[in-house]
Amino acid sequence: MRYFIDTYGCQMNEYDSGLIASMMEENGCLPTEDPAEADFFFFNTCSIREKAEETAIARISKMTYYKKKRDGIKFIVTGCMAKHLGARLVERVRAIDFVIGPDNYKKIPEVLFSHPVPVIKRTLSKRIITDFNEEENYLGETAKISTPISSYITIQRGCNKHCSYCIVPYVRGPEKYRNPSDVIREVTLAAEKGVSEITLLGQTVNAYKSSDMDFADLLLKVSEVKGIHRVRFMSPHPKHYTEKLIDILLSIPQICPHAHIPLQSGSDRILKKMHRQHTLDEFMCILEKFRGKDPFYGLTTDIITGFVGEEKEDFEATLQAVKDAQFDAAFMFSYSPREGTESAKETEVLSEEEKQARLETLVELQNNITLERNKLMIGRTEEVLVERPSTKNSSEWVGKTGNFKKIIFSSNSAKPGDYILCHIDSVRGWTLRGTPTIK
Ligand code: SF4
Known part of the structure; x- marks a missing residue:
């Protein structure tokens, strides 16, 4: 028997996919990256934005192609969307056999291998396993x-x-x-x-x-x-x-030397509406502690534009905060209400076009800052962890500096996992280019 895992969303889902993989392999299943040979399809999903859910649902629907071709294939949806949509998922995609929430992964072997009742005969409630379990910390489990x-x-x-x-x-x-x-x-x-x-x-x-x-x-x-x-x-x-x-x-x-510190907005009024529990000043004080000690300290953030109630002045405060903070990079999104959350109950005033326009303005500003921050690295020598060969040029390698910057360099002897010292020669796009010095 083989299992296939499609992972969406954050790194926590990647880790959880590793937990699921370990449990499947302890039960004699082998991994596969080819859906055509899989018996168990896991969709480890994300709910952070509606688009993430719709993308996963579209993919699951597309994968039903394999289910129609061969008997016995099981579809299991896990992750945040499993908890969020529960039985509604099965209503949308009939081919889904089980919906298993993030606190219930230890039940996967029992659900798949020890239950004598065929899936088709199980009541819907027996196929939707999404209860919270405050004790479940996967004690003793080791993710693959x-x-x-x-x-x-x-x-x-x-x-x-x-x-x-x-x-x-x-x-x-x-x-x-x-x-x-x-x-x-x-x-x-x-x-x-x-x-x-x-x-x-x-x-x-x-x-x-x-x-x-x-x-x-x-x-x-x-x-x-x-x-x-x-x-x-x-x-x-x-x-x-x-x-x-x-x-x-x-x-x-x-x-x-890299800290990710989510800002979300540069306006105290919006931070308060978001219940973020910090002010812009408090946030900037944290940044100063890192950059005051090391001007090359990597700082990244998350920002939402067009939050419900965001006025022009609030958005301008965000732009100013981004200029002052000089982040190395940022994950930037326009606000998208999520069902069940407090802010989703408020009526949005901004049009989608205005939210998108604000996002584009912010992205352009941050991209310029990212480029300037990367240019400051030219001439330095940095320790690089070699990750993989470049997909574009087989004699080049991709690695990461300690302050979380991607770097490309040529080497005949590098291999994944090596730590090498690289002189930073130039910046192309947002990527550093370097030359190995000594190993
Ligand atoms: S801190 Fe706020 S944004 Fe982050 S996971 Fe918790 S509720 Fe969500």
Whole structure:
């Protein structure tokens, strides 16, 4: 039997796909990337925007082609959309056999392999398994590693923040934190398999706490694991960038000099409407601590334009904040209401065209800043983790600097997983070009 996993959305879904893969392989299933030979199709989905859901539903519908060709194939939808839409998914795509929410993945083997009742005879409620489970932290489970170099490890699930636009608390439930010893066990196992870069994941990853550790303590422990050379994390919340955490981020060499800090808006009025729990000043103070110590510290962010109630002055405040912050890169979106969230109940005044126009203005501004920030790197020598050969030129390699910039360089001897020193010669588009110096 073979399984095929289609993963959408954030890195937490990538990690969860690794968990599902491990469970399938423990039950004797083999992976396949060719849907034509799969017996089990997993669609590990995202709900963050309506478009993400519609994309996944369109893909599932398209994949029914394989189901019609061969008997016995099972379609299983997992991830945030499973929790969000539940039975409505089966109504939309009849070919779906199971809808399994993020707290229920341990039930997958039982659902697929031990149940004597054929799917067709199971009641709808037996096929929709999406309850929250506040205890479920996948203790003792080890996600299958997707790349031999770099690995994601989830340490925190859910969110207590309830930002007014965000669906995450409704589909992932309240915050829960993995036991630190379980995290270190998984990091150690990854390091023993050759992984040298770990990215710790959580919806508000820096809110992490256990009975005797906070996020800063856990980062320290992870960075001490033998074989771990780089530690990163996603996605933090500005509120939890404590003095202690910033000190640790700036002082431990294994922790990469890159912080992702979601701004969302440069207007305090909009930040308040969003329930973001920080002001622009507080946000800028955090940035200053990093850039004051290291002007090349990588800073990235998330921004929403056209949030409900966003006036022209609010948008201009965002543009000004982006100019002041000098982010290296940003994920930028125009606001899209999500059913069930607080802000979705408010009537939008801005037209789609105006929201899109604001987004384009912001993207153009940020793209210019990204280019200028990258040009500042020219002439420096940076440590690069070699990731893969370039798809365009087989004698070239793609890697990443510590401050999270993509770099391309030529080498006859590089291989994935190597750390090399690269002199940065130029910038093409948003990508750095470099020349290896010494290994
Ligand atoms: S902190 Fe992030 S995940 Fe949590 S509600 Fe806000 S935007 Fe959503």
